[in-house]
Amino acid sequence: MDSLKKRIMQEGTNLGGGILKVDSFINHQVDPVLMDDCGAEFARLFAGVNPTRVLTAEISGIAPALMTARHMQLPVVYARKNKPITMPDQVYLTVAPSHTKGSMVELIVSPEYLGHGERVLIIDDFLASGSTIMGLARLAQAAGAELVGVGALIEKSFEGGREALRHLNVPIHSLVCISSMENGQITFCA
Amino acid sequence: MDSLKKRIMQEGTNLGGGILKVDSFINHQVDPVLMDDCGAEFARLFAGVNPTRVLTAEISGIAPALMTARHMQLPVVYARKNKPITMPDQVYLTVAPSHTKGSMVELIVSPEYLGHGERVLIIDDFLASGSTIMGLARLAQAAGAELVGVGALIEKSFEGGREALRHLNVPIHSLVCISSMENGQITFCA
Numbered sequence: 001m002d003s004l005k006k007r008i009m010q011e012g013t014n015l016g017g018g019i020l021k022v023d024s025f026i027n028h029q030v031d032p033v034l035m036d037d038c039g040a041e042f043a044r045l046f047a048g049v050n051p052t053r054v055l056t057a058e059i060s061g062i063a064p065a066l067m068t069a070r071h072m073q074l075p076v077v078y079a080r081k082n083k084p085i086t087m088p089d090q091v092y093l094t095v096a097p098s099h100t101k102g103s104m105v106e107l108i109v110s111p112e113y114l115g116h117g118e119r120v121l122i123i124d125d126f127l128a129s130g131s132t133i134m135g136l137a138r139l140a141q142a143a144g145a146e147l148v149g150v151g152a153l154i155e156k157s158f159e160g161g162r163e164a165l166r167h168l169n170v171p172i173h174s175l176v177c178i179s180s181m182e183n184g185q186i187t188f189c190a
Numbered sequence: 191m192d193s194l195k196k197r198i199m200q201e202g203t204n205l206g207g208g209i210l211k212v213d214s215f216i217n218h219q220v221d222p223v224l225m226d227d228c229g230a231e232f233a234r235l236f237a238g239v240n241p242t243r244v245l246t247a248e249i250s251g252i253a254p255a256l257m258t259a260r261h262m263q264l265p266v267v268y269a270r271k272n273k274p275i276t277m278p279d280q281v282y283l284t285v286a287p288s289h290t291k292g293s294m295v296e297l298i299v300s301p302e303y304l305g306h307g308e309r310v311l312i313i314d315d316f317l318a319s320g321s322t323i324m325g326l327a328r329l330a331q332a333a334g335a336e337l338v339g340v341g342a343l344i345e346k347s348f349e350g351g352r353e354a355l356r357h358l359n360v361p362i363h364s365l366v367c368i369s370s371m372e373n374g375q376i377t378f379c380a
Contacts, residue, residue: 029303032260070222113219
């Protein structure tokens with residue numbers, strides 16, 4: 001998606017170690033108009049798989065998932081990383097390695113909002129190693145829901161997430177793909 | 191706002207201890223259409239104060255703040271509760287007691303996205319004791335920005351937040367006001 005790619009070129013920073021800083025429009029400050037455009041694009045890309053629910057992980061998945069859900073007129077559920085006191089004791093819980101924290105994080109969804117027969121579209125900010133998205137897919141599976149698609153704003157193809165998710169056998173779309181961040185550069189996929 | 195009040199009446203649960211569970215449309219699962227309507231209403235209510243930026247706190251403030259920012263065509267910044275590795279070492283940081291966690295949480299904003307001369311509109315999900323919103327107001331003040339308004343989806347007037355924020359001398363709007371949660375009831379303000 002050209003508008004997102006342009007923003008990455010203008011404002012994205014390669015911090016080294018495969019870390020792309022996009023805090024000025026996605027991860028700390030958010031551009032709601034750009035995010036809404038991304039949501040519209042995901043809605044277009046996934047219109048054919050007929051999801052009934054959008055699933056994401058807090059925190060930075062919320063903005064793109066919410067905008068996608070708005071365009072598809074679907075509820076969005078964000079997996080929590082800490083169980084709030086409002087959640088029942090019986091939950092779906094998995095653990096996934098955090099790319100930016102270097103430790104494991106829990107992903108928790110209440111059975112109240114993810115159930116058998118749902119068609120789940122996962123939307124997140126990054127597709128890197130695919131571990132967070134795999135965690136969300138496990139939650140959907142645990143709930144007896146069917147995964148129907150995976151979307152990410154930015155794919156870092158050099159981290160192999162797409163291959164790791166291939167066995168899920170669902171369409172995977174990223175809006176912008178980065179093939180390399182070697183030597184301080186940001187190289188987009190051809 | 192009638193649509194939000196109706197949802198609280200239909201799906202809100204009084205868990206006791208002043209805790210209102212609205213996990214089916216705000217805090218875990220989000221209704222993006224309702225949230226967008228709330229954003230439009232905040233945009234209408236605060237059009238006169240000419241904000242240049244919306245400020246909120248992760249996690250559950252993100253959805254209403256993002257939708258408000260969308261309608262006002264402004265950037266939104268969400269204060270982080272943990273400093274991500276993408277953030278510089280010099281930050282604005284304050285601590286606020288967490289209503290639902292029973293402990294103190296940090297609220298952190300990068301100076302990159304909150305600066306002198308900004309006109310800041312704070313949007314959050316709840317106005318209860320006002321402590322999170324006071325924390326956000328302190329961050330805005332530390333940054334040399336001017337606070338111009340405070341909006342919350344749901345005000346629990348019996349927790350006194352509006353009085354606690356009065357000295358800020360800015361317009362405070364909530365879309366739904368709850369005056370009591372005694373005896374398992376949810377009583378709306380007259």
